[in-house]
Amino acid sequence: MKLATYNVNGINGRLEVLLRWLDQAKPDVVCLQELKAPDEKFPRRQIERAGYGAIWHGQKSWNGVAILVRGQEPLETRRGLPGDPDDTHSRYIEAAIDGIIIGCLYLPNGNPAPGPKFDYKLRWFERLHSYAAQLLELDVPCALVGDFNVMPTDLDVYKPERWRDDALFRPEVRAAYADLIAMGWTDAIRLLHPDDQIYTFWKYFRNAFARNAGLRIDHFLLSSSLVEQLQACGVDKFARAWEHTSDHAPAWIELDDR
């Protein structure tokens, strides 16, 4: 199974780019973030025509997540992260696919920090921590996939010293990410490339992509049984170079079939 994550930054504005990438990369499962569209504006027919079944949790203007599966309809197991019934953001959707629970998440950005948005990010992280513990207790292969809006270490930032006080890099959020790792989740890309500089996001301005001034913020966290199936990973930087593209590049992992 080739499992990918892609923050599309507007699924309708980037539909041509998304379809082009699906055609070239041919992932089996795709976790999408930042649909920036309400449920009724999800481009279901075009996604179907590309050969993918889909579930989605949209929202007007912002956020929004979806899971695409090639040649089948995803079996939805959850929509919305538990722990706060008043949370109106569409940031989590989950499906069971070929015996694997795949959670697609879009963690809050949290800027400016400190402030209410940063507080919301930390609260969301706490809820994710609680739920991630429940998932591991199920003793089923699980993956938490998506835009975590966290650079886990200095290696994941082009200029760490400039990002120290940013909501994506402050000690609190790096600690929250590290807590997930300590709980038993494995960062798939970092496992396969412990020392390589790998980015998944580049700002639009100041020619950041050409300068490779990037961040690694899109991650695959795998339960221990899934780690055994991990074969390869990559970042499709070629799609970041396209016209009218997202500020993120798609990232993917390859799992062997059991």
Added chain:
DNA sequence: ATGCCTGGTGGGACCAGA
């Protein structure tokens, strides 16, 4: 050092993103 770009909304500048 900095939303420097970009999309969405709504029909003009904003808000949000990272």
